[in-house]
Amino acid sequence: MDVQLAAEAAIRGPGPTPVALNVNDETLVVEVEPRVSLLDALREHLALSGSKKGCDQGTCGACTVWVDGRRVLACLTLAVACEGRAVTTIEGLAADGELHPMQRAFIEHDAFQCGYCTSGQIMSAVKLLEEGNASSDEEIAEFMSGNLCRCAAYPNIRAAIRQVRDGGDGGA
Amino acid sequence: MDLIRAGIARPDHLIDINDLPLTAVEELEDGGLHIGALARMSDVARTPVVRERYPAISRALLLGASEQLRNMASMGGNLRQRTRCAYLRDGVSPCNKREPGSGCAALDGLNRGHAILGTSERCIATHPSDVAVPLVALDAVVHTAGPDGGRSIDIDDFFLLPGETPEVEHPLAHGELIVAIEVPLAPIARRSVYLKFRDRQSYEFALVSAAAALEIEDGLVTGARLALGGVATKPWRARRAEAALAGAPADAASFRRAAAAELEGAVVREHNAFKPELAIRAAVRALSEAAR
Numbered sequence A: 001m002d003v004q005l006a007a008e009a010a011i012r013g014p015g016p017t018p019v020a021l022n023v024n025d026e027t028l029v030v031e032v033e034p035r036v037s038l039l040d041a042l043r044e045h046l047a048l049s050g051s052k053k054g055c056d057q058g059t060c061g062a063c064t065v066w067v068d069g070r071r072v073l074a075c076l077t078l079a080v081a082c083e084g085r086a087v088t089t090i091e092g093l094a095a096d097g098e099l100h101p102m103q104r105a106f107i108e109h110d111a112f113q114c115g116y117c118t119s120g121q122i123m124s125a126v127k128l129l130e131e132g133n134a135s136s137d138e139e140i141a142e143f144m145s146g147n148l149c150r151c152a153a154y155p156n157i158r159a160a161i162r163q164v165r166d167g168g169d170g171g172a
Numbered sequence B: 001m002d003l004i005r006a007g008i009a010r011p012d013h014l015i016d017i018n019d020l021p022l023t024a025v026e027e028l029e030d031g032g033l034h035i036g037a038l039a040r041m042s043d044v045a046r047t048p049v050v051r052e053r054y055p056a057i058s059r060a061l062l063l064g065a066s067e068q069l070r071n072m073a074s075m076g077g078n079l080r081q082r083t084r085c086a087y088l089r090d091g092v093s094p095c096n097k098r099e100p101g102s103g104c105a106a107l108d109g110l111n112r113g114h115a116i117l118g119t120s121e122r123c124i125a126t127h128p129s130d131v132a133v134p135l136v137a138l139d140a141v142v143h144t145a146g147p148d149g150g151r152s153i154d155i156d157d158f159f160l161l162p163g164e165t166p167e168v169e170h171p172l173a174h175g176e177l178i179v180a181i182e183v184p185l186a187p188i189a190r191r192s193v194y195l196k197f198r199d200r201q202s203y204e205f206a207l208v209s210a211a212a213a214l215e216i217e218d219g220l221v222t223g224a225r226l227a228l229g230g231v232a233t234k235p236w237r238a239r240r241a242e243a244a245l246a247g248a249p250a251d252a253a254s255f256r257r258a259a260a261a262e263l264e265g266a267v268v269r270e271h272n273a274f275k276p277e278l279a280i281r282a283a284v285r286a287l288s289e290a291a292r
Helices: A003-009 A039-045 A101-108 A118-131 A137-143 A153-167 B041-046 B048-053 B055-062 B067-072 B076-079 B132-137 B187-193 B240-246 B252-263 B275-291
Strands: A015-022 A026-032 A064-065 A072-073 A086-088 B025-027 B033-036 B141-146 B149-153 B178-184 B193-197 B210-216 B220-229
Touching: A015 A039, A015 A064, A026 A039, A064 A118, A072 B067, A072 B210, A101 A118, A101 A137, A101 A153, A101 B178, A118 A137, A118 A153, A137 A153, B025 B048, B033 B048, B041 B048, B041 B055, B041 B067, B041 B076, B048 B055, B048 B187, B055 B132, B055 B193, B055 B210, B076 B132, B076 B149, B076 B178, B132 B210, B187 B210, B187 B220, B193 B275, B210 B275, B220 B240, B220 B252, B220 B275, B240 B252, B252 B275
Parallel strands: A015 A086
Antiparallel strands: A015 A026, A064 A072, A064 A086, B025 B033, B033 B178, B141 B149, B141 B178, B193 B210, B210 B220
16 A cells, blocks of 8 residues: 555544544444544543543643553543553453552552542542652652642642552552 | 644644654764654653753753653654743734734733744744753754655754745645654763753743853863743753853853843743843853752
8 A cells, every 4th residue: 555545544524534543452332523632532432431531632631541550631632542542441450359559558548539630630649659759748749739729638638659669459 | 643633733644653653762873863753752751862962952841741741752753843822822812823914922921921023013922842942952953754755854953934935834745754863972961960940840831941061171162152041932942051151160150141141032021020040040050050
């Protein structure tokens, strides 16, 4: 196939087009326009409403998910650009019916009030520890600054993160 | 993407270039630094050769945005990001960038964050990039590819002053793509610093930032690099200050004189008259740290 033909074959939209997404180790096909965000595809088409829409413009962090193992903002990611990549949402964090240690720590430390930012906070916090930037409260605050909490539960969020960092797994 | 979300950018076509092999960050044979256009900010910041030999670049990257955005944002995209001026982004105010000839609401509006250097009567919007500031200080070169082949653009020429045409922000042609940013070998960069001053401690654009590097022999400045962010319509290479530093004693008084010379040309508005002094102090502090 020459370059021109290959390019034409790859053109999608502007109408709805089938998009195959790998979400939480499951392949799911949605019919969405190419302009639809990953966040809207998850929430409106796949009934995965754990990822929240706060600002929809990349400033609040409530929509934080993992794409290929890195934390990113689903509101600024196009669903169609995630084909062939692994998407993980808060719904994919628990394993075999057991909450992830970070989820348990958030509950134990009451690390939320209204709870709207919580799934984004947790998805960010798990990666924060993997990235190795949680040696002090200052470092936690800096590398969690992309997740806003309007209830200002920050001290409790940091306490939950410290617990998991230090090996406390919430008594499990 | 954020401009599409705000209804400011309305592209007919989007081309997903994320699978192009442009993510390398590596030392060049001549000792310079090659940064692929699709390398992510977070990856570049943590690459050992960047941290060790170009610390101001690493620091500027880590002080920008949030970790989620740094994971998503490419280096080429960073250079091409548009101003955060609220009058461009609200979609309705007069804005010569969005709608040439409509006027500039920032001139007599809420202009606390706006530029004091490189402005025109048509636009006073700042360029928001952090990493572009040390890149400008270190004479980076932007490499592009397009239908007519490739070319290399000095980074200082990559960002255009608003002048009479603030809607023209860069020299790229339609179909031309940034493929890499290269930083020439510069021993001076090894102890370069980047400082950022802003309203919040994290996840906020700069009111003023400064990238600085110095070479000092026998207490005298033999080489100086200084660039400012947050105060100008483009990442601002402080050439007047650099000239004033040449051969001067490496002390606070010289640094202050040099920074003041750079800010002599500042044009302030109602709400940003604090910026020249803040910029001078930021430059002095950055130069002082670079002198250690």
